[in-house]
Amino acid sequence: DSGVTQTPKHLITATGQRVTLRCSPRSGDLSVYWYQQSLDQGLQFLIQYYNGEERAKGNILERFSAQQFPDLHSELNLSSLELGDSALYFCASSGQGLVQETQYFGPGTRLLVL
Amino acid sequence: DQQVKQNSPSLSVQEGRISILNCDYTNSMFDYFLWYKKYPAEGPTFLISISSIKDKNEDGRFTVFLNKSAKHLSLHIVPSQPGDSAVYFCAASGFGGATNKLIFGTGTLLAVQP
Numbered sequence: 001d002s003g004v005t006q007t008p009k010h011l012i013t014a015t016g017q018r019v020t021l022r023c024s025p026r027s028g029d030l031s032v033y034w035y036q037q038s039l040d041q042g043l044q045f046l047i048q049y050y051n052g053e054e055r056a057k058g059n060i061l062e063r064f065s066a067q068q069f070p071d072l073h074s075e076l077n078l079s080s081l082e083l084g085d086s087a088l089y090f091c092a093s094s095g096q097g098l099v100q101e102t103q104y105f106g107p108g109t110r111l112l113v114l
Numbered sequence: 115d116q117q118v119k120q121n122s123p124s125l126s127v128q129e130g131r132i133s134i135l136n137c138d139y140t141n142s143m144f145d146y147f148l149w150y151k152k153y154p155a156e157g158p159t160f161l162i163s164i165s166s167i168k169d170k171n172e173d174g175r176f177t178v179f180l181n182k183s184a185k186h187l188s189l190h191i192v193p194s195q196p197g198d199s200a201v202y203f204c205a206a207s208g209f210g211g212a213t214n215k216l217i218f219g220t221g222t223l224l225a226v227q228p
Contacts, residue, residue, distance in 0.1 A: 002157065033215065043158070043203065043218040056213035090157055097214050099207060100146040100165055105157035 003027065004106035006091050012112045018079040021109045023091030025072055029104075031055070031097030032074040034066055037108075038087035049074055050097040081113045117141045118206050120219035128227050133191040135222050137204030140185065145208035148216070149178060149189045152201045162189070166208070194226045 003026035013019055025032050034046040036059075045058035049068035060066075063081075068074040078085060088110050092103040119138045127133045135149075145166040150158035164171040164178045164187065171178050177190045191198055201223050205216040 002159070004157070006157075031214070035216075035218075042220040043205075043216075045215040045217070048213055048215055056215050058215060092157075092216075094214060099214050100163075101214055102148065102160050102163060103214070103216060104160060105150070107155075107157045110155075 002104040002106065004091060004093050004104055006089075006106035006109050008109060009107065010110050010112075012114065013081060014114055015081055015083060017081050017113075018077065019081065019111065021076040021078070021089050021091075021111075023074045023076070023093075023106060025074070025091075025093030026104055029093035029095055030072065031094045031101075032068055032072070033092040033094075033103060034060075034074070034076050035090045035092065035105075036087050037090065038084075043090065046076070048097060055097055078111070083113050086111055086113045116220075117144075118204055118217050118219040120202075120204055120222050122222050123220070124223040124225070126225045126227060127194045129196055130193045133189075133194045133198065133224055133226065135189040135191075135202050135204075135224065137187045137189075137219055138185060139187075139206050141206070141217075142185070143209055144206040144217075146206070147178070147180060147187050148205045148207075149176075150203045150205060151198075152203060152221070158203060161202075191224075194224075196226050196228050199224055199226045 048056040094101040148163040204219040
């Protein structure tokens with residue numbers, strides 16, 4: 001158990017809908033990262049937050065947004081969902097979000113868009 | 115452009131023998147490398163890491179070797195056990211300190227035969 005929790009574990013929804021994925025980092029970690037793993041791609045970095053502020057953006061679509069709250073949990077919002085958004089979404093956390101820090105991953109949320 | 119490459123999609127090894135998983139990278143800005151293990155329906159689990167100032171790091175049965183001039187790293191597992199059967203991801207970070215985002219390879223499926 002990495003100490004990172006994600007809810008829900010599974011999500012089935014329809015195209016055009018909006019969903020929210022939630023992540024709680026390990027106790028004491030200030031930085032949260034979101035990654036997407038789809039069938040035809042490996043793990044792709046989406047976005048990083050540190051202590052409530054966005055620190056880095058990767059291949060995140062404009063239809064997707066995220067935030068980190070004062071209690072350090074984070075939410076990833078996916079809107080106007082398309083079939084191609086079906087994927088595993090992982091959250092990871094690390095202490096300060098600094099280089100050479102190990103990231104610890106949650107169990108993921110499996111999203112299926114029908 | 116795949117900056118981190120794992121050219122072997124799969125590897126089969128006998129129990130007790132050595133497993134060698136390979137990873138190549140192209141970006142010379144990377145200065146921290148990690149290996150993660152992933153079981154189906156679980157998040158990636160951190161195994162071992164290495165900083166670019168080192169060429170070897172050991173942790174129990176796992177050793178990571180880094181050859182900076184060749185931009186190549188490898189993970190050695192000795193002795194291999196059936197419980198090691200999983201997908202192994204190589205990841206890299208280090209973009210001049212701007213972010214700790216990870217760039218992942220596509221993974222190698224290791225099967226350890228009893």
